Amino acid sequence: MLLLAMGLGPAPAAARADLGFDAPFRVAASDCSGAASRAARQTGGQVLSVSTRNQGGQMVCVVTVLVPGKGNERPRKRTITIRP
Numbered sequence: 639m640l641l642l643a644m645g646l647g648p649a650p651a652a653a654r655a656d657l658g659f660d661a662p663f664r665v666a667a668s669d670c671s672g673a674a675s676r677a678a679r680q681t682g683g684q685v686l687s688v689s690t691r692n693q694g695g696q697m698v699c700v701v702t703v704l705v706p707g708k709g710n711e712r713p714r715k716r717t718i719t720i721r722p
Contacts, residue, residue, distance in 0.1 A: 669722035
């Protein structure tokens with residue numbers, strides 16, 4: 639299961655024990671971990687966050703990726719919506 643530090647609520651007790659701390663984080667659906675990996679590969683970027691959202695009655699993964707800039711350009715954030 640993919641765990642993301644988001645500061646959005648208390649972690650489940652089992653997850654806190656596994657990680658060794660009691661920091662708040664969001665648990666994203668495990669289906670989204672593949673979507674996040676795919677988004678990173680396709681953009682050549684680094685995954686910043688993953689969340690799920692109900693869109694038109696279906697759950698989708700919303701992946702935010704930090705994409706390297708070209709030449710002297712700064713890196714930019716790109717948000718991609720993927721159906722798992």
